[in-house]
Amino acid sequence: MTPPFALALHGGAGTISPALMTPEKEQAYQQALRGALQAGYAVLRDGGPALDAVEQAVRRLEDHPLFNAGRGAVFTHEGHHEMDAAIMDGRNRAAGAVAGARAVQNPIRAARLVMEHTDHVLLAWPGNDELVREHGLPTQPAEYFFTQHRYDQLQEALQEGRMRLDHSQALPTHEDPKKKMGTVGAVARDQHGHLAAATSTGGMTNKRYSRIGDSPIIGSGTFADDRTCAISCTGHGEFFLRAVVAHDISCLMEYRGLSLAEACRIVVHDKLAPIGGEGGLVAVDAAGNVALPFNSEGMYRASQTSHGDAIPYVAIYK
Numbered sequence: 001m002t003p004p005f006a007l008a009l010h011g012g013a014g015t016i017s018p019a020l021m022t023p024e025k026e027q028a029y030q031q032a033l034r035g036a037l038q039a040g041y042a043v044l045r046d047g048g049p050a051l052d053a054v055e056q057a058v059r060r061l062e063d064h065p066l067f068n069a070g071r072g073a074v075f076t077h078e079g080h081h082e083m084d085a086a087i088m089d090g091r092n093r094a095a096g097a098v099a100g101a102r103a104v105q106n107p108i109r110a111a112r113l114v115m116e117h118t119d120h121v122l123l124a125w126p127g128n129d130e131l132v133r134e135h136g137l138p139t140q141p142a143e144y145f146f147t148q149h150r151y152d153q154l155q156e157a158l159q160e161g162r163m164r165l166d167h168s169q170a171l172p173t174h175e176d177p178k179k180k181m182g183t184v185g186a187v188a189r190d191q192h193g194h195l196a197a198a199t200s201t202g203g204m205t206n207k208r209y210s211r212i213g214d215s216p217i218i219g220s221g222t223f224a225d226d227r228t229c230a231i232s233c234t235g236h237g238e239f240f241l242r243a244v245v246a247h248d249i250s251c252l253m254e255y256r257g258l259s260l261a262e263a264c265r266i267v268v269h270d271k272l273a274p275i276g277g278e279g280g281l282v283a284v285d286a287a288g289n290v291a292l293p294f295n296s297e298g299m300y301r302a303s304q305t306s307h308g309d310a311i312p313y314v315a316i317y318k
């Protein structure tokens, strides 16, 4: 019998509110998630490594303009794109990450380059762009990363920011984080029992120059350890950083012997939600169990396992 394998992925917790979702848009999101799931799952089904499966799935989502990563990355306050990504190998806890990347077409490939071709774990811009060029990974001009709907989101955020300054008493002090979130990520368990995680993001709309979120921070937005689990997060990064979300889940499993589902529930609902940390994550454990918890209105997500019904699961809202 084939050993169990599993893949789960997300396209961000910043979903369009159900009232604004049209059947056409919903179908486009579902199709994109399904395509990425198929690409990653095929690697696992053919006996390939979890690391390749998560990279494949994330690359597909990065190339899709609907998601806040790679091509569809959100705009910074100044109207640029600064992309963060991380990848981790559960076999030996090797990891690679980039922060603030500006030109590489697939930031997840740059993260893997850092892991496999340098002695480092996290490389900031402009060093990561230099590494990418040294190794000949495809880069793109700024226009490639332009999408009208992300540009409109920036204009809206700038407008709200101005209004808040002008009428600070009359308006709420927190902008709606849902409007700014996105991110893509994947986790996998392969037939050899190895785990891997990958996350890639444009960060948050209107973010300050050089702001770095949780996604490229090993232990916060991304983590993988064969002994426990692989995790990729999405949500308001500042809270995920403070709660060290991904590693906390792994620790609850390692030190307290909790199941993946229980560890995820505690961190996403009992720890993150009360401090205002909106978002969710995808997770897989050493046995191939999958968890897709979130405390936001929705999370673009998909999963498939070789055990159970083996049918692709794709969903957006609760």
Ligand code: ASP
Pocket: 012, 013, 014, 180, 181, 182, 183, 201, 202, 203, 204, 212, 213, 214, 215, 221, 233, 234, 235, 236, 237, 238, 240
């Ligand atoms: N966590 C990402 C960040 O803060 C954003 C997101 O997941 O939507 O950069």
